[in-house]
Amino acid sequence: MLNVTRRHLMALASAALVSGAVMGTAQAQETIKVGVLHSLSGTMAISETTLKDVMLMLIEEQNKKGGLLGKKLEAVVVDPASNWPLFAEKARELISQNKVSAVFGCWTSVSRKSVLPVFKELNSILFYPVQYEGEESERNVFYTGAAPNQQAIPAVDYLAKEEKVERWVLAGTDYVYPRTTNKILESYLKSKGVKAEDIMINYTPFGHSDWQTIVADIKKFGSAGKKTAVVSTINGDANVPFYKELANQGVKATDIPVVAFSVGEEELAGIDTKPLVGHLAAWNYFQSVDTPENKAFIEKWKAFTKNDKRVTNDPMEAHVIGFNMWVKAVEKAGSTDPDKVIDAIVGVEVPNLTGGTSKMLPNHHITKPVLIGEIKEDGQFETVSQTDALVPGDAWSKYLDGSKDLIADWKDLKCGNYNTVTKKCGA
Amino acid sequence: MTSLRRLLQAFVLLIGMVSAVVAGPYEDALPKFAADSYADTEAAIGAVAGSGHAQALNLVEALRDGRLMVGAGQVYIRDAAGQFVEAATGRSMEAPVGAKPVRVNNRVRRAVEAALGSMTLLSPDAGIRLDAARAVFRSRDAAALPTLEKAIGQESDAAVKGALESARAAVLLAKPDASSSDKLAAVETLRARGDQDALALLSSLPEGTPAGVSEAAIKAAEGIRSRLALWNAVQNVWYGISLGSVLLLAAIGLSITFGTMGVINMAHGEMVMIGAYTTFLVQEAIRTHAPGLFGVSLFIALPLAFLVAGLIGILIERTVIRFLYGRALETLLATWGISLILQQGVRTIFGPTNREVGTPAWMSGALEIGGLSLTYNRVAIVIFAFAVFATLLLVLRYTSLGLYVRAVTQNRRMAGSMGIRTNRIDALAFGLGSGVAGIAGVALSQIDNVSPNLGQGYIIDSFMVVVFGGVGNLWGTLVGAMTLGIANKLLEPYAGAVLGKIVLLVAIILFIQRRPRGLFALKGRAVEA
Secondary structure (H helix, E strand, O other), X not given: OHHHHHHHHHHHHHXXXXXXXXXXXXXXXXXXXXEEEOOOOOOOHHHHXXXXXXXXXXXXXXXXXXXXXXXXXXXXXXXXXXXXXXXXXXXXHHHHHOOOOEEEEOOOHHHHHHHHHHHHHHOOOEEEOOOOOOOOOOOOXXXXXXXXXXXXXXXXXXXXXXXXXXEEEEEEEOOHHHHHHHHHHHHHHHHOOOXXXXXXXXXXXXXXXXXXXXHHHHHXXXXXXXXXXXXXXXXXXXXXXXXXXXXXXXXXXXXXXXXXXXXXXHHHXXXXXXXXXXXEEEXXXXXXXXXXXXXXXXXXXXXXXXXXXXXXXXXXXXXXXXXXXXXXXXXXXXXXXHHHHHHHHOOOEEEOOXXXXXXXXXXXXXXXXXXXXXXXXXXXXXXXXXXXXXXXXOXXXXXXXXXXXXXXXXXXXXXXXXXXXXXXXXX | OHHHHHHHHHHHHHHHHHHHHHOOHHHHHXXXXXOOOHHHHHHHHHHHHHHOOOOHHHHHHHHHOOOEEEEOOEEEEEOOOOOEEEOOOOOEEOOOOOOEEOOOOHHHHHHHHHHHHHHOOOOOOHHHHHHHHHHHHHHOOHHHHHHHHHHHHHOOOHHHHHHHHHHHHHHHHHOOOOOHHHHHHHHHHHHHHOOHHHHHHHOOOOXXXXXXXXXXXXXXXXXXXXXXXXHHHHHHHHHHHHHHHHHHHHHHHHHHHHHHOOOXXXXXXXXXXXXXXXXXXXXXXXXXXXXXXXXXXHHHHHHHHHHHHXXXXXXXXXXXXXXXXXXXXHHHHHHHHHHHHHHHHHHHHHOOOOEOOOOOHHHOOEEEEOOEEEEHHHHHXXXXXXXXXXXXXXXXXXXXXXXXXXXXXXXXHHHHHOOOOHHHHHHHHHHHHHHHHHHHHHHHOOOOOEOOOOOHHHHHHHHHHHHHHOOOOHHHHHHHHHHHHHHHHHHHHHHHHHHHHHHHHXXXXXXXXXXXXXXXXXXXHHHHO
């Protein structure tokens, strides 16, 4: 019984593989393929599924405009299932089997680190749309999300200036992004004269659900007589129980505000936001931003998903910018050859959704505005502060000993970690 | 067109000048709301609150509720019925075109809270007076002092009076020109109050506080700190009981399927998830059809969650698990597969994002007892967990189903020979375990994400509880859950959440080495069966 099923399955699977490969070669002549590498199952599906949808929308829209270089674009969607090693396998499959011209994908830093060697080895292009910890610049990767200087540092500056915060709780999930961001923030705060005893750092496991002790600790830490704020790099699912506990223990934004770097419109959709009014988030885009570009985008998105309640968020905007930059670079290079596109894309400018024009920098990061928003009752954000000019992303933080002398420049220096003191690449 | 506009501007200017002649601080402050600047709004709130104008309270309340509108440079108040009133005159108006609510941020919210506090100290409603006293306690607004004195003089409610006196103490300590004796009395009031807020106030006295007062404050703060440290230990034990009851809820269904039937059911967590989604559906239905029932939505969800999860459990037992009895490894893999199917199924139907399950009003907020703060939702879950435990114990002890289940557990073949349909009992017991997991989901929807991954977070902990407590024993599950919960919460403040969990796991591994059958091992023939 079991054997028969297994054999059937094998036959089915190989049939699917063969037909997939045949179809692949048959269509390769007419279309330009774009890889979409986002988890559609597993823990990260909550965030990444939306990004897959956005890519499909952008590709459909580009095809309506007549495609690219006279060819139609074709999306190749794979599901790495929130499994980090599978990201590398799927990336390899996209590049070597499906022959995609560029890949848009990844969310967590660990998934990005897992696909890096593949993109280097096979020389392809990855657009990474999520805010991350920085300390990286690769020739084959374009970082369209925020670096720490485009999110974390301006948020802390806002709290210090507007809310007169003197005591800081840095709370995060225990993995690379919060740890690096908090290291940068701790060093930055100390450079601003904040004493060590006024900084509390706390890490919790992924999916932590019992926040009673930590929220009580935060309350205690906040009762030392100095204005206290929480800087949260808590990731994904752990946020909902965290905010619920804050609300239940009566921690209000007017007393101890929480500024989050991983909580956007999508995450708030699962929470009753009334007790959270006034807590903050720092991003480069909010759905509530009132510009004609954003209005048009939201309308298109709702029409595409056929759902009036779907929200938009920051990583989606990053994909919009990244995709438009890639399209422009391909047009400029007249080819989808990765080497030509990598050379052509630096300096490309496209309008973002907040009314400015973002530019691809030689360090493969982009310029973005920094927005601080307060949570409103309807789960949207009210922008309470916005930088006047766009902030260029730093690949290497100025506030860490190991990286303050490093710069990345893929245009002239052709190096992702050039040491300005020793004048050497890779030191 | 231009001339018309100029004429209009001149007219507006004229009106402005005329009203400026008769205007007080209230009217002067109004245009600041239209400036769309947080700093101006904040300043205007202070001016309005101090103006004593008849409309002042109404205006600040409107601002708090997002009903203060600005259109064409004028300020309007929208009342609850949606009618517009001109803020300056109180006259009813047509809704102005393009009017937008005045924007607020935390700074403005704090100012609103402080202003409302000082304006409502003499309100006839005791609840409002209590809120007002607390607001003044936070704002320490010296201007509120005379009203505060008057309010204390005529207050009859003891709780409100206490709050008013704390507020006066806070104002006096912050006021530079208050006398030393007043300040010392204030320190004493706060010392008697003895909570975290008092501690915060005492440890942040402004510069220029007389030396005697600072010393008294430092001493009082010390006293409060040592008192709070004691309460803190109690609080940690409470957190432990609360975590323990969550573990108990998650594990108790498993203790039936795994403990008494020996089925390693990796899909147990998904039954919890299904219970949570049932709660979501019930609330959705209530929101659209009968909003008045929202307060009891959880009680409606309980039997439904039990039924839905229980039926799915029976379905799984009948279609998959019954073919695999006695083959533990294959059961494990099969149920693991089922758990993935259920997760992806829910993800396909409801989408990958979290679903919002509301908390009824009676479960929000916290109860303060001495230095303890007990959040109502946790109290409810602790009570609920024990109720479920007791019910299950009674079912197993006193019903015929319970008798059959126990008989099958102890000796399957003998029970079969006595005429018990063991097949049917297996299915029912599995359904019971799954149903209990479903009602655990109703409770967990109140404190955790309602997402397809909900169950995964609990499956490991549940197995840990059942194995630690002793397989096949409900009491073992209770003691196991409470021990793990309390140990976890006592470790957390010292070791941190990550390390605490590791320490606990290592301790359990060592314990299982010593006593492989857990805390309460079943003895006798059942062990060999």
